[in-house]
Amino acid sequence: MQGSMQDWDLRVTQLIDYAAREHGTREIVTRWADGSIERSNWAGVADEARKLSQAFNGFGLEKGDRIATFAMNHHRHLAAWYGAIGFGGVIHTVNIRLFDEDLIYIMNHAEDKVLMYDAAFQPVIERLKPHLKTVEHYIIFDDAESYGALIAAQDGHYEWATGDERDPCMLCYTSGTTGNPKGVLYQHRSTMLHAMAEIAPAIFDLSPQAALLPIVPMFHAASWGLPFAGAAAGVKFVFSATNEAPILHRLILDEGITHSAGVPTVWLSMFGHLDAESAAGRDASLGKLRLVTIGGSAAPRGMIERLMKSGVRVSHAWGMTETSPIGTMGAPTPNWDELTLDEQIDVVCKQGRVPFGVELRVIDKDGNVAPRDGVTSGALQIRGPWVIKRYFKADADTVDAEQWFDTGDVSVLHPDGTMQITDRVKDVIKSGGEWISSVELENIAVGCPGIAEAGAIGIPHPKWDERPVLIAVKKPGADIDEAAVKAYLAERIVKWWMPDRVLFVDELPHTGTGKIQKVALRQQFKDLVLEG
Numbered sequence: 001m002q003g004s005m006q007d008w009d010l011r012v013t014q015l016i017d018y019a020a021r022e023h024g025t026r027e028i029v030t031r032w033a034d035g036s037i038e039r040s041n042w043a044g045v046a047d048e049a050r051k052l053s054q055a056f057n058g059f060g061l062e063k064g065d066r067i068a069t070f071a072m073n074h075h076r077h078l079a080a081w082y083g084a085i086g087f088g089g090v091i092h093t094v095n096i097r098l099f100d101e102d103l104i105y106i107m108n109h110a111e112d113k114v115l116m117y118d119a120a121f122q123p124v125i126e127r128l129k130p131h132l133k134t135v136e137h138y139i140i141f142d143d144a145e146s147y148g149a150l151i152a153a154q155d156g157h158y159e160w161a162t163g164d165e166r167d168p169c170m171l172c173y174t175s176g177t178t179g180n181p182k183g184v185l186y187q188h189r190s191t192m193l194h195a196m197a198e199i200a201p202a203i204f205d206l207s208p209q210a211a212l213l214p215i216v217p218m219f220h221a222a223s224w225g226l227p228f229a230g231a232a233a234g235v236k237f238v239f240s241a242t243n244e245a246p247i248l249h250r251l252i253l254d255e256g257i258t259h260s261a262g263v264p265t266v267w268l269s270m271f272g273h274l275d276a277e278s279a280a281g282r283d284a285s286l287g288k289l290r291l292v293t294i295g296g297s298a299a300p301r302g303m304i305e306r307l308m309k310s311g312v313r314v315s316h317a318w319g320m321t322e323t324s325p326i327g328t329m330g331a332p333t334p335n336w337d338e339l340t341l342d343e344q345i346d347v348v349c350k351q352g353r354v355p356f357g358v359e360l361r362v363i364d365k366d367g368n369v370a371p372r373d374g375v376t377s378g379a380l381q382i383r384g385p386w387v388i389k390r391y392f393k394a395d396a397d398t399v400d401a402e403q404w405f406d407t408g409d410v411s412v413l414h415p416d417g418t419m420q421i422t423d424r425v426k427d428v429i430k431s432g433g434e435w436i437s438s439v440e441l442e443n444i445a446v447g448c449p450g451i452a453e454a455g456a457i458g459i460p461h462p463k464w465d466e467r468p469v470l471i472a473v474k475k476p477g478a479d480i481d482e483a484a485v486k487a488y489l490a491e492r493i494v495k496w497w498m499p500d501r502v503l504f505v506d507e508l509p510h511t512g513t514g515k516i517q518k519v520a521l522r523q524q525f526k527d528l529v530l531e532g
């Protein structure tokens, strides 16, 4: 026997339909890089999305085809998400901060048919074009002859594609660990469940009263799902195509921003700006801002403290591209109101609890499920309907038989279920919310004449959360110094991968199988202090 309720597949197009129907006049604002402000609303974005779907359909694209975007945050980018999904396709948001090599790999691997980009990226796109094997259409968002003409040519009489809720709708690559970047292919169903969970008070606390400024880019982990959850809640969105603190601060004040979300780094520059504003006798307040969600890297205590002392609640989130990305969220505890501010800050410094929808466990060093005792640390695993099962085009699942996905993070679980990240086993460095592969850095560094072996580790940094430091062993008799190694690297890596320091040692610690023992190396250099 089956239940006798209506049988609706959960489809992402229901989100944009809902937002347009019930919150059609709620504003969607874009502050473009040239300083101009453009105002649309949910009805306008839905109309553009429908016309884009119609255009993609006219291109002869088929269900499941991938539409790539290479763009900053703005309302046309939002329309592109829904437009790509609306005809049955998959929106693939490409991280603009990757190297050419990775970008080419990713777009060919994804077999993107359309590439939509901001005019500012024209030089990059020109470089990539000869190598992109599957892209048939290039569309420039901020060009009246390109995106503008495409929209103008559609009459908007188009019905969204229907289908199964397990159809794919979005593709995000993660390039954290070694090897090629890996794609995570979200479903309509996983995205909808995640969006519905996200609006809850204990997660993003979204409602039609919220004015949300997502600082997290639309090309990072599905922008934490906010473009979907924002539609489900009917929020006012404010997008900024650039992320400088003075611009964001202006928007917070002028647009009545109540909610914001992003990696820690951005708040440090904001504090610097606020101090300067205050010294100059200008408005250094945060206006109506009441909830800031910080994630992607550990939020430093000082940052949480400063925001909370200015009356803004901070929610500390943990997640991964593989988890849609919400894994945990630091909502207030039941006894919140009885805690002192200092105790509340203690709570927020940890990574929070799982929402309904996902499960967590920690596996200790002997392979057993660790007790939730706040001390036993181990491998953090997660499972649930918005957690990855298998990477895009991989030939095997990336989870065990019980669907547990190993995150590569090390953590403890406290008795109340609060999760606290304590370390990372995956060999990567996260700087300003972006990954640096330590293995790749090491491989390049050992090509430097005079270097026998090198290990790259992440060292805490006041501005970037972590910065790479290279620990090297010289070849016998080699005459080489820090400056020479840096000069060698400068020609081979992008600027922001440059180790803050190159230090020399007589030998590196090794595991039994001859690999560099990163945990030991990190321990050895734990007192190293990097300047901001």
Ligand code: ADP
Pocket (backbone or CB within 6 Å): 174, 176, 220, 221, 294, 295, 296, 297, 298, 299, 316, 317, 318, 319, 320, 321, 322, 325, 351, 407, 408, 409, 421, 424, 430, 433
């Ligand atoms: P995102 O783009 O959301 O940062 P990634 O998949 O690139 O997602 O990175 C996920 C990884 O970032 C996690 O496995 C963890 O190592 C780190 N991370 C994310 N949030 C936090 C946090 N709040 N505290 C500490 N580390 C975090």
